[in-house]
Amino acid sequence: MSYIIAEPCIGTKDTACVDACPVDCIHPKKDADGYEAAPQLYIDPVECIDCGACVPVCPVTAIFVLDELPEKWKDYERINTEHFQK
Numbered sequence: 001m002s003y004i005i006a007e008p009c010i011g012t013k014d015t016a017c018v019d020a021c022p023v024d025c026i027h028p029k030k031d032a033d034g035y036e037a038a039p040q041l042y043i044d045p046v047e048c049i050d051c052g053a054c055v056p057v058c059p060v061t062a063i064f065v066l067d068e069l070p071e072k073w074k075d076y077e078r079i080n081t082e083h084f085q086k
């Protein structure tokens, strides 16, 4: 399992989660190529250690553990995973 970033991140991309993540698995970072073009941030499901540190720092409540991902945003599991398969 991993944590998932869902729709509220679109257009927000606050990146407080990037700073909070102890294993550096949330991308793209603000200074990375592709940050401006990315619609949202993504969590690498392979690297995520399920610590939950990113959840409380998100100003728009966009991050959920997979079990609690709202049904309307269930596609975001695939969307996060696919970002790292490009």
Ligand code: SF4
Pocket: 003, 020, 021, 022, 023, 024, 025, 026, 043, 047, 048, 049, 050, 051, 052, 053, 054, 055
């Ligand atoms: Fe990073 Fe922890 Fe959030 Fe996973 S749950 S993305 S390891 S801060």
